[in-house]
Structure formats: structure tokens, C-alpha cells
Amino acid sequence: QDTTFLSQEIPPVFLCFRDRKEWADLEPVPQDDGPNPVVKIAYSEKFSDVYDYFRALLKNDERSERAFALTSEAIELNAANYTVWHYRRVLLQALSKDLREEMRYITAIIEEQPKNYQVWHHRRMVVEWLNDPSEELEFIADILSQDAKNYHAWQHRQWVIQEYKLWDDELDFVENLLEEDVRNNSAWNQRHFVISHTSGFSDAMEREIQYCLYQIKKAPNNESAWNYLKGILQPLGLSAQPGLLERVLELKQTHCSPYLLAFLFDCYEDALENSKENVAEEEQQKTLKKALEICQLLAQEDTIRKEYWLFLGRSLKNKHGSSDPSDEPLADDPEPSVPVSEQQEMS
Amino acid sequence: MGTQVKDVIIKPDAPSTLLLDKHADYIAAYGSKKDDYEYTLSEYLRMSGIYWGLTVMDLMGQLPRMNRQEIIDFIKACQHECGGISASIGHDPHLLYTLSAVQILCLYDSVDALDVDKVVEYIKGLQQEDGSFAGDKWGEIDTRFSFCAVATLALLGKMDTINVDKAVEFVLSCMNFDGGFGCRPGSESHAGQIYCCSGFLSLTGQLHQVNADLLGWWLCERQLPSGGLNGRPEKLPDVCYSWWVLASLKIIGRIHWIDKAKLRSFILACQDEETGGFADRPGDMVDPFHTLFGVAGLSLLGDEQIKPVNPVLCMPEDVLQRINLQPDLLS
Numbered sequence: 269q270d271t272t273f274l275s276q277e278i279p280p281v282f283l284c285f286r287d288r289k290e291w292a293d294l295e296p297v298p299q300d301d302g303p304n305p306v307v308k309i310a311y312s313e314k315f316s317d318v319y320d321y322f323r324a325l326l327k328n329d330e331r332s333e334r335a336f337a338l339t340s341e342a343i344e345l346n347a348a349n350y351t352v353w354h355y356r357r358v359l360l361q362a363l364s365k366d367l368r369e370e371m372r373y374i375t376a377i378i379e380e381q382p383k384n385y386q387v388w389h390h391r392r393m394v395v396e397w398l399n400d401p402s403e404e405l406e407f408i409a410d411i412l413s414q415d416a417k418n419y420h421a422w423q424h425r426q427w428v429i430q431e432y433k434l435w436d437d438e439l440d441f442v443e444n445l446l447e448e449d450v451r452n453n454s455a456w457n458q459r460h461f462v463i464s465h466t467s468g469f470s471d472a473m474e475r476e477i478q479y480c481l482y483q484i485k486k487a488p489n490n491e492s493a494w495n496y497l498k499g500i501l502q503p504l505g506l507s508a509q510p511g512l513l514e515r516v517l518e519l520k521q522t523h524c525s526p527y528l529l530a531f532l533f534d535c536y537e538d539a540l541e542n543s544k545e546n547v548a549e550e551e552q553q554k555t556l557k558k559a560l561e562i563c564q565l566l567a568q569e570d571t572i573r574k575e576y577w578l579f580l581g582r583s584l585k586n587k588h589g590s591s592d593p594s595d596e597p598l599a600d601d602p603e604p605s606v607p608v609s610e611q612q613e614m615s
Numbered sequence: 616m617g618t619q620v621k622d623v624i625i626k627p628d629a630p631s632t633l634l635l636d637k638h639a640d641y642i643a644a645y646g647s648k649k650d651d652y653e654y655t656l657s658e659y660l661r662m663s664g665i666y667w668g669l670t671v672m673d674l675m676g677q678l679p680r681m682n683r684q685e686i687i688d689f690i691k692a693c694q695h696e697c698g699g700i701s702a703s704i705g706h707d708p709h710l711l712y713t714l715s716a717v718q719i720l721c722l723y724d725s726v727d728a729l730d731v732d733k734v735v736e737y738i739k740g741l742q743q744e745d746g747s748f749a750g751d752k753w754g755e756i757d758t759r760f761s762f763c764a765v766a767t768l769a770l771l772g773k774m775d776t777i778n779v780d781k782a783v784e785f786v787l788s789c790m791n792f793d794g795g796f797g798c799r800p801g802s803e804s805h806a807g808q809i810y811c812c813s814g815f816l817s818l819t820g821q822l823h824q825v826n827a828d829l830l831g832w833w834l835c836e837r838q839l840p841s842g843g844l845n846g847r848p849e850k851l852p853d854v855c856y857s858w859w860v861l862a863s864l865k866i867i868g869r870i871h872w873i874d875k876a877k878l879r880s881f882i883l884a885c886q887d888e889e890t891g892g893f894a895d896r897p898g899d900m901v902d903p904f905h906t907l908f909g910v911a912g913l914s915l916l917g918d919e920q921i922k923p924v925n926p927v928l929c930m931p932e933d934v935l936q937r938i939n940l941q942p943d944l945l946s
Contacts, residue, residue: 297705299658312652323705349659351706354753389755417850419798419805426801453848457803460792464801491836491848499792530832572838576831576872 284317290334296320297327315345326355331362340373347377353386357393367398375407382411388420392427401432409441416445417454426461438462450483456492460499469500473509476500481515485523494527498534506531506538513539526570533562533580540588549590556588621849622839629884629897633913635920638906639677641891642668645903653902661703662693662712664903666719671907673722673931674914674922687728690716697740698733699751709751710741714763717770721934726771735773738764746781747799757798761786762811765818766928769940774818783821786812794829806837806846810859813866814927817942822867827945831869834860842877843896853895854885854905857912862926865915868945875916882909882916 285291298320318341325335339356342349360370374391381387395401408425411418429438439462445455463472480497484490501509513535520528536559543552563581567574645668646654657664665686672678693701693716699708700716713734720726741749741764748760761782768774788800789812795804796812809830816822837844837860843852844860857878864870884897885905892901893909907929914924923932927942935941 299655312655315652315655326705346656346659348656349706350709350751351659351701354707357753385755389753393753417847419803423798423802426799430801451849454803457791457797457801461801495793495833495848502792572840572842572874572877573835573872574874576835579872 282314284313285321285338286317291321294321294324294328297323299323318342318345322352322355326351331359333363335359336363336365343377347381347384348386350386353390357390360394360397367394370394371398371403375403378407378411382415382418383420385420388424392424395428401428401434404428405434405437405441412445416449416452419454422454422458425458429462430465435462435466439466446483450487451490451492453492456496460496469503473500473504477509477512477515481519484519484528488523488525489527490525491527494525494531498531505542506535507542526566529562529566533559533566536562537584540584552588553590556584559584620840621845621851622841623843623852623896625841625881625884625897630886630888631880631883633883633918633920634886634888634891635675635910637888637891638886638893638910639672639675639680639891641901642672642903642906643677643680658703659706660712662690662700662715662719663702665689666715667903667907669719669722670930671903671910673934674910674924676922678722683723686719687723687725690719691728694729694733698730698735698737700729700734707751708737710738710748710760710763710767711750713737714767717767718928718930721770721930721938724937731771731773735768735771735776738767739776742777742782746778746783746785748782758786758789758796758808758815759798759811762815765815769818769942770928770938772938772940779819783816783819783824786815787821787824790825793833794826795833804833804847806834806844806856806859806863809834810863813863814942817866817927817944820943822943822945825867825945827867827869831864831867831872834864834867835869835872838873838878842874842879842881844873844878844881851896852881854882854893854912855895855908857882858908858915858929861912861915862929865926866944870915879913879916879918882912885909 286296296317299316318338321338322342325338336356336359339352339359342352343356346352359365360367371391371394374387374394378387378391395404405425405428408421408428411421415421429435439459442455442459442462445452446459449455463469463476469476477497480493483493484497487493498506501512506512513532516528516532516535520532536555539555540552540559560581563577563584567577567581570577669678669681669686672681689704690700692704693706693712695701695708697708699710700713701708702712716729717726717734720728738748741751741760743749743756747756748764749756750760750763764777765774765779765782768776786796789796789798789802789808791797791804793804796808797803797805798808802808813822813825816825836848837846837856839845839852841852843854844856845852846856846859861870861873861878864873882893885893885895886909887894887901890901892903893905894901895905910921911924911929914921915926924930925932925935925942926944928935928940
């Protein structure tokens with residue numbers, strides 16, 4: 269008879285540290301909930317066993333292989349416990365452990381628990397000790413393929429690239445991510461990061477504008493693309509870019525969105541702020557009127573941000589409005605949708 | 616202008632009234648249940664957990680239900696020789712838990728339970744050459760730690776012991792093209808980091824360096840059709856962002872750009888009518904962290920059943936008035 273299936277059915281049993289004879293010399297330290305504990309809490313047996321022995325090791329500052337092995341158990345039970353990670357690093361150095369093996373270890377841990385500050389910081393320390401970033405970009409790409417916006421992963425990526433000057437392929441990497449998901453705000457941020465640290469934006473401006481408009485045509489309601497476009501143009505001024513207004517007005521016909529309208533407003537505002545002396549008053553007032561119409565439209569369409577749009581309109585009018593008394597006031601919604609206590613907030 | 620927006624849908628039977636008594640009962644009982652595995656697992660942040668619980672109880676006028684002396688003794692046992700304070704007994708010191716400990720002691724008017732000079736020395740030792748702060752001796756740099764450092768020092772009245780100008784320089788270097796802030800220079804703008812940086816700039820008297828209109832716009836864009844707030848574009852709403860985003864808006868004087876009524880209904884929908892407490896979004900499991908930020912958010916929105924909360928330090932205003940600490944806000 270085939271009995272192999274029977275032996276496979278028996279799961280491996282965790283032998284408590286208190287039952288292991290090679291640990292018999294150590295006195296486990298129970299959880300201390302403070303001088304006046306309210307209630308002695310019953311934890312899971314394995315958890316309390318492992319952590320009782322962790323505390324004992326820490327208390328004696330034991331620097332041994334068994335201590336190192338126990339940190340793995342402790343981490344498996346609670347990878348957010350930063351004191352365990354500290355101790356593990358002390359042991360890695362004290363015992364001159366194989367750091368390549370540690371890289372394999374931390375890789376596996378991060379794959380399981382990628383949203384944890386401690387695991388990424390630990391990885392960074394090991395990379396620094398090895399002074400070897402060669403696995404990093406591929407590893408981070410793998411983590412990002414599971415969650416393209418993992419904030420820790422992106423921080424680590426920026427650190428590796430900056431520290432070891434690994435800029436060369438990053439713009440391509442960003443473009444691939446944006447092909448997969450054009451709304452990935454982290455990727456747009458990375459794009460800005462790469463360009464600012466490499467070519468800079470002056471020569472790249474036309475290319476970047478085209479890139480943004482192209483992506484916007486694919487997905488018009490994309491906050492990230494519009495924030496990026498505005499962000500790169502802002503230092504020079506939106507109205508300084510020749511032909512930009514016309515391109516956006518053209519886009520308005522087929523790919524309108526609240527973001528496009530907001531951007532148009534910003535263009536008009538910039539034109540008013542930075543108008544040259546030979547621009548006629550009449551021209552200014554036409555620009556103002558167009559800007560105010562946008563605010564009205566947005567206050568009606570994007571009602572959740574109505575207060576913002578009305579504010580924008582009022583400010584612009586106060587700054588650039590003519591003193592013509594026949595000017596109509598900007599129509600506010602006569603029925604406020606916020607509680608009366610807001611009056612106190614605004615003063 | 617309709618596209619598929621990443622958001623939640625609030626069910627019609629979601630809670631719509633504020634259940635303060637239930638929340639007070641939930642916090643008072645937290646950690647006293649046997650076999651509470653979640654409580655055990657969160658030992659590594661216990662000091663912050665106590666700060667969340669005490670602060671929300673104080674905001675609800677229920678602080679006397681907590682065990683003051685036990686907590687003060689616990690904090691004393693967590694101060695290490697280097698001056699830093701750990702999350703719990705037997706854990707290593709860290710800036711995060713140093714701030715939480717000092718906040719708790721301010722609530723209890725017992726800052727003298729600590730060796731204050733040693734705390735200051737610990738914080739000073741964590742400032743780097745570029746003005747940034749490490750979280751502990753292992754060197755992780757993050758604008759969260761810049762906030763923890765100045766907030767702790769402000770509460771102790773010892774801000775002049777660090778290089779404030781350099782600290783400001785570092786935080787400003789984390790300002791992004793969209794007006795927001797990340798954890799290090801170049802890091803993506805994130806509402807939690809923005810709160811830390813806005814709070815930092817308030818405490819250091821540098822709010823004029825913020826582009827309030829640009830940042831205010833980015834922050835009010837966090838509001839989704841459900842009324843809830845997310846932390847960055849294309850993410851789901853979470854009640855803790857009712858704090859990070861809302862407090863930031865309050866600090867920069869643009870809180871009226873949020874639809875308050877819609878946000879209030881989202882926050883209320885995050886309550887659990889049976890257990891008390893708030894979850895990150897409607898229907899999920901509650902915890903003390905989200906409970907504090909839900910209640911604090913409602914306070915910022917003007918709910919008169921809750922004590923006024925300070926948007927910079929997330930502590931009751933009356934506590935800060937007692938120690939004469941009134942950080943700047945833009946208007």
C-alpha cells in the first residue's frame with residue numbers, strides 16, 4: 269500500500285522554545301504591561317513563547333546564532349516590531365553574517381509585507397553595507413507590479429537611483445508604467461523627479477507638453493497629468509508658453525474636463541497677472557470675463573468644490589475687475605449647503 | 616464629465632448620527648479584553664496607541680475614565696538613558712513615541728515625570744547636517760520626524776535648542792511641483808506628509824513659505840463624490856485623511872474649500888453602531904487610530920458636542936491654552 273500520503277498529511281509542529289533543550293539555560297521574560305497591569309492578557313501561545321525568549325535575549329544582550337534565528341521567528345509573527353529589526357541588525361554585524369543571504373531574506377519578507385516601514389529601511393541598510401544596488405531596480409519593479417503606488421517602494425527607488433546614479437533607464441520605466449495606468453500619480457511624480465535631476469525642463473519643455481497633451485487625450489479626467497503640466501509650466505508662467513492656450517482651447521472641444529477648465533482659468537489668470545503694457549484694457553476685461561465664466565461653470569459642475577471656484581472668481585475680479593458699476597456681481601448660491609457653524613470657521 | 620472614480624458608496628442605512636457614548640465605551644474598554652491579539656500585535660506602537668485613546672477621550676470629555684497614574688508610570692518606564700522614549704517597555708526609543716509620550720504628559724499636566732533635558736538632548740542628537748531628522752539612531756529620514764521633533768520641543772518650550780533654520784530648509788526642499796510635500800526631497804506628495812510639513816511650518820513660524828492657494832487646491836481635490844477624503848490622487852477615501860487633509864486646510868486657512876456637510880456624513884458613516892469606534896471606511900473594522908481622527912475631524916468641522924481640537928498638534932485646544940502654545944494658522 270502507498271503510505272507516502274499519510275506522512276505528508278502530518279504538518280510540522282512548532283516546538284516552543286521553552287521545550288527546546290538547547291534553550292534551557294535562558295530564563296524567559298514575560299510581557300511587562302507596566303507597573304500596574306490592568307489585566308494579564310492571554311496571547312497566542314506561540315507568540316508569547318517567542319517574544320518571552322526575545323526579551324530574555326535582549327535583556328542579556330546575547331549575540332549568538334540562536335538569537336539571530338529567533339529574530340526570524342519574531343519577525344514572522346510581527347514584522348512591524350522595530351526593536352526586533354534593530355536587534356537583528358546588531359546581530360548581523362556582531363556575527364558577521366552573510367549579507368547576500370540577508371538580501372534574500374529581506375526580499376522574501378518584503379514580498380509578503382510590502383507596506384511596512386521597517387522592512388524597507390532594513391533593506392536599505394543591507395544595500396548600504398554591501399554597497400551593491402544591482403538587484404534593486406528589478407526588485408522594486410517587481411513590487412510595483414503588484415501595487416504600482418506603494419509609497420515605500422517609490423521612496424526606496426528614489427534613494428537607490430540618486431545614491432548610485434542609476435538614472436539612465438528610469439524615464440523609460442516611468443513611461444511603461446504610465447502606458448499601463450496613465451492615472452498613476454506616483455509615476456508622474458517619478459517623471460518629474462527624473463527630468464529635474466537629469467536634463468532639466470528647459471530643453472525638454474516642448475516634449476513634455478506634447479507628452480501631457482497626448483496622455484490627456486487618452487484619459488481626459490486625469491488629475492495627475494494636469495497637475496504635472498501645470499507644475500512644469502508654473503515656474504516660467506503659463507502665458508509665457510507660445511501657442512499653449514490655443515492648444516488647450518482646441519482640446520476643450522473634444523476632451524473637456526474640470527481639470528482642463530481649471531487649467532484654462534490658470535492661463536487667463538497668468539495672462540492678467542503678467543500682461544504687457546500694450547495690452548488694451550478691453551482685452552484684459554475680455555480675458556477676465558472668460559475666466560469668470562469658467563468659475564461659474566465649475567461651481568455648477570464640480571459642486572463639491574463650489575467654494576473654491578467661487579473664491580477663485582471673486583479674487584480674480586477683485587484684482588483685475590474694472591470699476592464699472594454696471595458690472596454684475598459674481599452670482600453666489602443663495603442657499604448655502606454648509607451648517608451655520610461654518611460662519612465661525614471662516615472668520 | 617463622468618468617469619469611473621475610485622470611491623466608496625455609502626449605504627442608505629449607514630450611521631448618520633454621532634454616537635459619542637459608544638466611542639467612549641469602546642476606548643475605555645480597549646486593551647482590557649483577554650486574548651486581544653490585535654492589542655498584542657500593536658505593542659510596538661503602544662505609546663501612540665495610548666495617545667490616540669486619551670486624546671479622543673479628552674475631546675469627548677471622558678478623560679477621567681482612563682488610568683492616569685498607571686499611564687504616567689508606564690511612560691517613566693519607557694524613557695531610556697539616551698533620553699528618548701520607546702513605544703513600550705523593552706522596546707527601543709524613537710522620535711514617534713517620544714512625541715506621543717510628551718503629548719500624553721501634557722494632557723495630564725505631568726511633563727515633569729520625564730527628564731526633560733534628556734529628551735531635548737535626544738532630539739537634538741537626531742538632527743542631521745542637512746537639517747532633517749532621523750527617527751532614531753538607525754537613520755531613517757522622513758519629514759514626519761521633522762514634525763515630531765519640533766512638536767515635542769514646542770510642547771516643552773525648547774524649540775531654540777535645534778537648528779531651526781536648517782530644519783526649515785530641509786522641509787522646504789520637500790515641497791513638490793504640485794504644492795504638496797513628501798517624506799524626502801522628490802517624494803510624491805501625500806496628505807500625511809503634507810500635514811506634518813504644514814504643522815512643522817506653523818510651529819516654526821514659516822507658513823508664509825507655503826503656496827496656500829496651490830496646496831489648498833491639491834487638498835480640496837482629495838474630496839470624492841462620497842464626501843470622504845483620500846490621501847493622494849486615485850486612492851480610496853479613508854477617515855484618517857479627514858484629519859490629515861482637513862487639519863492641513865485649517866492650518867493654511869482654506870478649510871472652507873471642502874464640502875463640510877458631505878465630509879461629515881462620510882465620517883459618521885464610518886462609525887460602528889454595535890462596537891463603537893470608527894473604521895477607515897464604512898463597514899470595515901474599527902480601531903483607536905481611526906476613532907481619534909474621525910472625532911478630531913468632526914471637531915474641526917465644528918461639531919459642538921466635541922471639544923475644539925488644535926489642527927497643528929491634534930490635542931484639545933484647552934490643553935494648549937494651559938501651556939500657552941498657540942501655533943500660527945493662515946487666514
